[in-house]
Amino acid sequence: MTIGKRLAHLQQHIQQLEEQYARPRASVQLIAVSKTQSIAAIRAAVNAGQRDFAENYAQEGLQKIKLLANENLIWHFTGKIQSNKARFVAQYFDWVHTVDSLKLAEKLSQNRPEDLPDLNICLQLQRDLNDDIHRLAHLVTGIQQLPKLQLRGLMLLPIAGISDFQQQRAVFRYAKNLGQSLNLKALSMGMSADYVAAIAEGATMIRIGTALFSTRERTE
Numbered sequence: 765m766t767i768g769k770r771l772a773h774l775q776q777h778i779q780q781l782e783e784q785y786a787r788p789r790a791s792v793q794l795i796a797v798s799k800t801q802s803i804a805a806i807r808a809a810v811n812a813g814q815r816d817f818a819e820n821y822a823q824e825g826l827q828k829i830k831l832l833a834n835e836n837l838i839w840h841f842t843g844k845i846q847s848n849k850a851r852f853v854a855q856y857f858d859w860v861h862t863v864d865s866l867k868l869a870e871k872l873s874q875n876r877p878e879d880l881p882d883l884n885i886c887l888q889l890q891r892d893l894n895d896d897i898h899r900l901a902h903l904v905t906g907i908q909q910l911p912k913l914q915l916r917g918l919m920l921l922p923i924a925g926i927s928d929f930q931q932q933r934a935v936f937r938y939a940k941n942l943g944q945s946l947n948l949k950a951l952s953m954g955m956s957a958d959y960v961a962a963i964a965e966g967a968t969m970i971r972i973g974t975a976l977f978s979t980r981e982r983t984e
């Protein structure tokens with residue numbers, strides 16, 4: 765199956781799930797995780813109508829952003845940010861999903877160019893699902909005071925190895941409840957293996973790699 769076909773199937777499935785789980789139409793956005801994918805593969809998705817792409821490595825992402833600059837795409841950073849790369853991420857990406865400290869947020873804020881729109885960010889929840897709501901609330905307040913940033917929501921990293929649907933839902937419900945407590949709207953959660961459960965629990969952005977691109981061209 766081609767990338768275009770898989771994209772069409774995914775879009776159809778998302779629409780069907782929105783209905784099934786009483787989500788508003790078009791409330792779930794598909795972000796194509798293009799890490800390790802070639803420019804040709806990304807172009808195939810672009811030609812099929814995909815506009816939002818996510819990258820995990822600053823260097824690789826930068827290269828792709830520059831090569832595809834004419835396409836007017838929206839770029840999401842979803843990897844771990846090394847502090848010496850924060851400047852490039854703030855300059856070239858539209859969204860950063862992996863903000864986990866005030867220090868990192870400050871660095872992104874300081875390095876966001878004045879002539880660009882605010883950088884959209886999500887707070888990344890802890891892998892062990894052991895977030896302290898007071899710490900999160902404190903972070904939210906701190907980040908909301910920084911210029912050139914828009915705090916949109918929460919992000920949940922992939923949690924490998926949970927194949928039971930109800931267990932998957934429980935994990936995503938954890939993130940949803942935190943988002944509601946903090947009054948944050950966006951929920952970046954769910955990937956190829958668990959996006960159905962994520963949509964059931966209110967994901968607004970699902971991050972899909974393998975289900976769209978089929979294989980990664982190199983392993984991580």
Ligand SMILES: *Cc1c(COP(=O)(O)O)cnc(C)c1O
Nearest residue numbers: 797842955956957971972973974
């Ligand atoms: C790779 C990756 C994804 C996509 O995973 P797939 O299983 O390929 O859909 C989503 N989120 C993050 C943070 C990733 O690193």
